[in-house]
Amino acid sequence: xxxxxxxxxxxxxxxxxxxxxxxxxxxxxxxxxxxxxxxxxxxxxxxxxxxxxxxxxxxxxxxxxxxxxxxxxxxxxxxxxxxxxxxxxxxxxxxxxxxxxxxxxxxxxxxxxxxxxxxxxxxxxxxxxxxxxxxxxxxxxxxxxxxxxxxxxxxxxxxxxxxxxxxxxxxxxxxxxxxxxxxxxxxxxxxxxxxxxxxxxxxxxxxxxxxxxxxxxxxxxxxxxxxxxxxxxxxxxxxxxxxxxxxxxxxxxxxxxxxxxxxxxxxxxxxxxxxxxxxxxxxxxxxxxxxxxxxxxxxxxxxxxxxxxxxxxxxxxxxxxxxxxxxxxxxxxxxxxxxxxxxxxxxxxxxxxxxxxxxxxxxxxxxxxxxxxxxxxxxxxx
Numbered sequence: 001x002x003x004x005x006x007x008x009x010x011x012x013x014x015x016x017x018x019x020x021x022x023x024x025x026x027x028x029x030x031x032x033x034x035x036x037x038x039x040x041x042x043x044x045x046x047x048x049x050x051x052x053x054x055x056x057x058x059x060x061x062x063x064x065x066x067x068x069x070x071x072x073x074x075x076x077x078x079x080x081x082x083x084x085x086x087x088x089x090x091x092x093x094x095x096x097x098x099x100x101x102x103x104x105x106x107x108x109x110x111x112x113x114x115x116x117x118x119x120x121x122x123x124x125x126x127x128x129x130x131x132x133x134x135x136x137x138x139x140x141x142x143x144x145x146x147x148x149x150x151x152x153x154x155x156x157x158x159x160x161x162x163x164x165x166x167x168x169x170x171x172x173x174x175x176x177x178x179x180x181x182x183x184x185x186x187x188x189x190x191x192x193x194x195x196x197x198x199x200x201x202x203x204x205x206x207x208x209x210x211x212x213x214x215x216x217x218x219x220x221x222x223x224x225x226x227x228x229x230x231x232x233x234x235x236x237x238x239x240x241x242x243x244x245x246x247x248x249x250x251x252x253x254x255x256x257x258x259x260x261x262x263x264x265x266x267x268x269x270x271x272x273x274x275x276x277x278x279x280x281x282x283x284x285x286x287x288x289x290x291x292x293x294x295x296x297x298x299x300x301x302x303x304x305x306x307x308x309x310x311x312x313x314x315x316x317x318x319x320x321x322x323x324x325x326x327x328x329x330x331x332x333x334x335x336x337x338x339x340x341x342x343x344x345x346x347x348x349x350x351x352x353x354x355x356x357x358x359x360x361x362x363x364x365x366x367x368x369x370x371x372x373x374x375x376x377x378x379x380x381x382x
Contacts, residue, residue: 045085045349083351267298
């Protein structure tokens with residue numbers, strides 16, 4: 001396959017008009033040409049290390065369960081249309097979950113295994129991101145079983161105790177919980193205070209983190225932290241071998257994490273909108289401080305491309321650097337050395353964008369996995 005007269009965004013440069021040659025699912029050559037530009041741009045396929053969408057696809061309304069094949073099939077189509085060619089589906093273990101229900105270790109383990117067995121034959125390269133509540137001691141054995149069977153590809157650790165991390169501002173949390181709820185402020189406040197009172201002791205949490213770290217290292221699975229809010233928390237995460245700090249909620253925590261060698265990931269919706277939906281740290285502020293390394297879909301994959309466009313004007317190396325945030329950087333952080341850039345010997349994972357900043361075609365290993373029908377200058381024609 002040969003793509004003609006397209007603008008090619010590589011890891012360190014832009015070829016304003018070039019041809020891209022693909023053989024057997026791999027890029028074999030990138031050539032500068034002098035034909036009439038098509039007006040189309042070629043980006044590397046996006047590597048999304050954190051997407052929360054599968055849980056909502058499986059349960060689109062409370063207590064309304066959809067079959068895995070329906071849920072993952074729809075998510076696969078959404079991701080391909082958003083230019084995502086590698087996706088880590090976030091599935092959570094939560095200590096507050098009731099046994100057997102959503103986010104309990106029995107339910108989550110079942111979902112992860114079903115998801116892993118359903119991804120063969122899909123368009124996107126799907127992987128599993130286990131989001132683990134570090135206070136959930138009883139679920140560590142379940143995580144170990146998943147790691148032993150190579151079912152999990154990334155583990156992130158989080159703590160959602162009120163007053164910490166994403167929920168460090170109690171008053172904001174109360175307002176958030178009351179929105180759309182019939183509960184009174186007194187009832188919501190009492191529930192939050194009860195969770196604080198039942199919180200796991202710091203020593204027990206540290207012990208859990210050490211065990212999770214040991215398991216991930218033993219099985220060569222990357223670790224991420226989630227919602228780091230203090231310098232102490234950022235240092236603790238670096239000490240246990242975390243490689244990515246997802247969605248830090250203070251600039252101080254982000255700076256320490258970056259200083260310790262962690263890549264900082266923020267949500268693409270946050271970057272696109274210029275603010276966090278929960279009132280936490282803005283991705284644009286992280287980017288302005290020179291601390292942003294990775295953009296993740298978070299809860300909406302279609303936000304990735306607009307986020308890149310929103311940041312490119314403030315990126316020292318412009319579009320090239322902004323595209324790396326959703327391609328090469330996450331690929332390298334996750335140990336994926338065969339993708340993330342448009343270069344010879346790399347997987348032919350690409351997305352094609354028109355002059356109106358719309359994704360018109362996505363290819364995975366050289367095969368078209370999404371098209372909106374826009375003609376593409378290629379040979380042979382699809």
